[in-house]
Amino acid sequence: MLLNDCITKVKGIGSKRAELFNKLGIFSVADLLRFYPRQNAYIFLEQFVKLANLELGKKNISIVEVVSIQKKQSRYRLKYATLVVKDETGYAEVLLFATQIYRATQLKPGDKVLIIATASNKQGKILLNDAIIKNILDTQLQPGIFPTYSLVSGLSQTIIQKTISTVLKNYSSCVQESLPETILRKFALPDIHTSLNNIHFPANKKMLFNAQKRLIFEELFYIQFAFYNQQKQTNNRQVLSVQDSKLTNILLNKLPFKLTQDQQESWQAIKADLKSGKVMRRLLQGDVGSGKTIIALLTAVLNTQSSGQTVILAPTEVLALQHFNYFRELLAPFNINIELLVGNTKPNKRRQILSDLQNAQIDILIGTHAIFQPDVEFANLSLAIIDEQHRFGVQQRQCLFDKSHNAVHLLSMSATPIPRTLALALYGNLEISTIKTMPANRKPIKTLLYNEQMRHSVYQGAARQVSAGRQVYVVCPLIEESENATHNKNANDVYEELTTKYFSKNDCALLHGRMSSTEKEAIMLGFVNGTIKVLVSTTVIEVGINVPNACLIIIEGAEMFGLAQLHQLRGRVGRGEHQSYCALLINSNSNTDNSMQRLGLMVKYSDGFILAEQDLLLRGAGQLLGMQQHGFDDLLLANIIRDSDLLIAINNYLKQLEQETAFIKEISKLQQNSLINYKLASSLN
Ligand code: ADP
Ligand code: MG
Numbered sequence: 001m002l003l004n005d006c007i008t009k010v011k012g013i014g015s016k017r018a019e020l021f022n023k024l025g026i027f028s029v030a031d032l033l034r035f036y037p038r039q040n041a042y043i044f045l046e047q048f049v050k051l052a053n054l055e056l057g058k059k060n061i062s063i064v065e066v067v068s069i070q071k072k073q074s075r076y077r078l079k080y081a082t083l084v085v086k087d088e089t090g091y092a093e094v095l096l097f098a099t100q101i102y103r104a105t106q107l108k109p110g111d112k113v114l115i116i117a118t119a120s121n122k123q124g125k126i127l128l129n130d131a132i133i134k135n136i137l138d139t140q141l142q143p144g145i146f147p148t149y150s151l152v153s154g155l156s157q158t159i160i161q162k163t164i165s166t167v168l169k170n171y172s173s174c175v176q177e178s179l180p181e182t183i184l185r186k187f188a189l190p191d192i193h194t195s196l197n198n199i200h201f202p203a204n205k206k207m208l209f210n211a212q213k214r215l216i217f218e219e220l221f222y223i224q225f226a227f228y229n230q231q232k233q234t235n236n237r238q239v240l241s242v243q244d245s246k247l248t249n250i251l252l253n254k255l256p257f258k259l260t261q262d263q264q265e266s267w268q269a270i271k272a273d274l275k276s277g278k279v280m281r282r283l284l285q286g287d288v289g290s291g292k293t294i295i296a297l298l299t300a301v302l303n304t305q306s307s308g309q310t311v312i313l314a315p316t317e318v319l320a321l322q323h324f325n326y327f328r329e330l331l332a333p334f335n336i337n338i339e340l341l342v343g344n345t346k347p348n349k350r351r352q353i354l355s356d357l358q359n360a361q362i363d364i365l366i367g368t369h370a371i372f373q374p375d376v377e378f379a380n381l382s383l384a385i386i387d388e389q390h391r392f393g394v395q396q397r398q399c400l401f402d403k404s405h406n407a408v409h410l411l412s413m414s415a416t417p418i419p420r421t422l423a424l425a426l427y428g429n430l431e432i433s434t435i436k437t438m439p440a441n442r443k444p445i446k447t448l449l450y451n452e453q454m455r456h457s458v459y460q461g462a463a464r465q466v467s468a469g470r471q472v473y474v475v476c477p478l479i480e481e482s483e484n485a486t487h488n489k490n491a492n493d494v495y496e497e498l499t500t501k502y503f504s505k506n507d508c509a510l511l512h513g514r515m516s517s518t519e520k521e522a523i524m525l526g527f528v529n530g531t532i533k534v535l536v537s538t539t540v541i542e543v544g545i546n547v548p549n550a551c552l553i554i555i556e557g558a559e560m561f562g563l564a565q566l567h568q569l570r571g572r573v574g575r576g577e578h579q580s581y582c583a584l585l586i587n588s589n590s591n592t593d594n595s596m597q598r599l600g601l602m603v604k605y606s607d608g609f610i611l612a613e614q615d616l617l618l619r620g621a622g623q624l625l626g627m628q629q630h631g632f633d634d635l636l637l638a639n640i641i642r643d644s645d646l647l648i649a650i651n652n653y654l655k656q657l658e659q660e661t662a663f664i665k666e667i668s669k670l671q672q673n674s675l676i677n678y679k680l681a682s683s684l685n
Contacts, residue, residue: 037147227428286435288571308382548576
């Protein structure tokens with residue numbers, strides 16, 4: 001018997017029933033054990049209730065005697081049965097439907113049964129609905145706390161309960177403790193057997209609470225433990241201690257602006273990290289347009305001055321390209337070699353880059369996911385900068401670290417602010433710098449809502465901006481017409497309309513993800529140097545694009561976009577000294593409350609921190625930051641926002657274990673027993 005036995009080995013599960021369980025994502029015995037009852041959906045039946053004292057509208061558990069059974073058919077030919085039951089305090093009537101009717105036929109007057117049902121009062125008569133009727137000898141049904149599970153049609157609560165109870169009994173010897181005794185004692189957690197038994201069939205409230213606590217602890221603990229190990233691995237590597245260099249000050253003096261106070265502080269913190277002799281783990285947060293790129297540039301330059309190589313990772317090709325041009329321009333006077341590597345880099349060029357990288361001819365490599373390829377090897381990688389880091393997963397970060405024998409300093413950058421606890425959970429231990437204030441020359445962006453009838457005047461506004469010398473973005477949800485979104489504007493149509501009615505073809509360009517990188521590059525350059533006045537695009541420009549002369553962004557089908565995405569898009573304007581506008585165009589009439597609420601928030605707030613909070617409220621934490629990428633779909637019980645206290649406690653505890661090598665080994669060994677290792681195919685709970 002093994003935990004990854006197929007469920008057909010369990011008594012009572014044939015191939016038909018197994019298919020139903022598969023629908024719930026349950027394939028193995030371990031999946032069954034981890035098929036936890038829905039949280040907050042336990043039925044608390046802590047004592048038997050006499051019929052006279054039934055609590056209306058709630059589940060009650062009672063011992064009753066059967067008085068009569070009658071099978072019936074309604075006017076609409078619906079079959080049902082009524083069962084009259086009594087105890088010494090009164091009578092009640094039970095209505096039974098479908099498969100329950102069969103149960104009724106097994107009963108006879110005078111039988112004593114246990115019944116769990118919701119009570120209601122119909123004109124003085126007590127009715128019992130959704131009844132579960134059990135033989136009084138059934139030992140499982142004492143007063144107690146009863147689980148309820150997610151169901152699919154064909155699988156009842158009773159079947160699932162029975163199956164899980166069987167598995168708990170028969171497979172208990174396969175389940176081994178997965179946390180050390182010391183930790184169980186320190187955090188007052190029950191052992192694994194007690195916990196599994198009580199999460200499914202709680203002996204009482206306290207045992208249920210403790211079981212949940214233990215299993216939540218285990219989920220969080222092993223995620224944190226993985227981070228801890230990852231870090232320790234890198235801690236054992238040699239760290240490049242970066243020397244101060246005059247070059248960064250020379251650069252700063254050449255900039256057309258002075259760093260804001262927050263930029264200054266972030267830069268000082270980064271410098272201190274790099275010089276400390278310990279490996280840097282820093283997250284740089286700052287709203288869109290707050291000026292994170294210049295900090296990245298300074299950091300990269302400092303690293304190169306101590307002969308380390310730097311890799312800069314961006315989520316899109318367009319953004320990687322922009323960084324590449326920005327770096328090349330600012331660093332042109334200096335002897336720093338910068339290259340760009342993206343998916344579309346030509347094979348010859350790519351070969352050259354790979355060889356130059358290995359010969360330490362390249363100081364800074366900027367690129368996209370293309371950098372993860374195993375044949376991309378560095379001579380001396382010592383710094384990784386990840387822009388818009390929430391678009392990358394833990395594995396991808398690790399992949400960068402593994403490209404160096406030495407420790408790699410990490411600077412993550414994000415415009416999506418997250419609470420510290422969440423950052424810890426998502427990225428392990430790190431320091432956080434936040435740029436709160438925008439550069440001083442900025443005027444707040446004016447955000448306005450328009451409907452379809454007002455499109456003409458919105459485009460006229462765009463024409464006015466262009467004649468005043470400014471540039472305009474027009475963002476569309478789709479590239480071309482699609483069947484299921486007929487009323488939403490697509491980029492092709494909008495481009496047609498703009499170039500026939502409002503602008504010349506020379507002034508406008510169309511940009512979307514299906515273009516080749518050479519095409520994209522030409523268009524981006526045209527927009528950056530101002531020959532293109534109006535850029536019609538899909539959301540490929542969502543992150544990072546920086547053209548300070550662009551002062552108007554028109555978002556078509558704004559109701560289609562999420563709050564975070566709208567804020568990112570809006571952040572494309574308001575980057576220079578001119579007053580900027582964001583026009584949200586609503587294309588469809590079928591707006592949900594939710595989409596109108598989002599647009600309302602966009603008009604009301606410009607601060608990304610506030611919007612992120614609101615987003616969290618509207619969408620729930622699960623959707624935040626594409627958490628699927630981070631292995632957090634393994635969490636069945638834990639919720640990193642609700643359980644953040646526990647998360648911090650675990651984090652602190654792990655830090656204390658630094659020196660205790662033997663104990664860490666023990667933990668690693670026990671971890672292999674953890675049910676978490678048996679992945680539930682999909683978590684429906
Ligand atoms: P983000 O934080 O969204 O990545 P960027 O780094 O792209 O923002 O910066 C947006 C714009 O602000 C750029 O044009 C940049 O040169 C400019 N900028 C950065 N710092 C300052 C500053 N301290 N004063 C004025 N402009 C700045
Ligand atoms: Mg940026």
